[in-house]
Amino acid sequence: QVRLVESGGGLVQSGASLRVSCVVSGRTISPYSMGWFRQPSGKEREFVASISPPFGPTYYVDSVKGRFTISRDNAKNTVYLQMNSLKPEDTAVYYCAAPTEPYYNPKSNKNDYAYWGQGTQVTVAA
Numbered sequence: 001q002v003r004l005v006e007s008g009g010g011l012v013q014s015g016a017s018l019r020v021s022c023v024v025s026g027r028t029i030s031p032y033s034m035g036w037f038r039q040p041s042g043k044e045r046e047f048v049a050s051i052s053p054p055f056g057p058t059y060y061v062d063s064v065k066g067r068f069t070i071s072r073d074n075a076k077n078t079v080y081l082q083m084n085s086l087k088p089e090d091t092a093v094y095y096c097a098a099p100t101e102p103y104y105n106p107k108s109n110k111n112d113y114a115y116w117g118q119g120t121q122v123t124v125a126a
Contacts, residue, residue: 002026002115004096009120016086020120022079022096029072030054031102034079035113036070038092038122045095047108049081059107064090086124093119 008020022034035050049060049070058070069082079096097113099106106112 002098004098004115004117006094006096006117006120009094009122011123011125012086014086014088014124014126016124017082017084018086018122019080019082020094020122022081022117024077024079024098028074029077029079029098030074032098033103033105034070034072035097035106036079036081037095037097037110037113038090039095039119040089040092045110047110048094050105050107051079052105053103059105061108083122086122088124088126091122091124093121095119 003025004022006022012018031053033052036048037045038048039045047061051058051070051072067085072079096117098115099112100114
């Protein structure tokens with residue numbers, strides 16, 4: 001059974017940095033793309049970033065380009081999202097996700113991700 005567990009969220013001030021992690025169990029992540037999504041309270045879940053196997057390329061939503069970096073450590077079966085220059089509008093629950101097909105990057109196609117974590121809350125105070 002594939003399981004994704006996010007961690008690292010928290011409350012930070014505007015302009016601060018935070019790194020969230022996603023540890024995957026049940027399969028090796030090496031041949032699979034990984035994605036990060038976020039869901040602000042009362043809004044739809046939206047794509048943030050994805051990374052192709054084994055080490056890229058990477059894709060980002062325009063609103064986070066230049067501020068966020070997605071990376072992966074295949075040996076640790078872990079994916080990271082480094083978030084710099086955080087803004088109040090980045091406040092959301094952040095989810096990692098994985099597709100069933102290897103060597104396929106769904107990018108922002110939410111329906112093509114079969115596995116999701118439980119999410120970690122990131123709150124950015126003004």
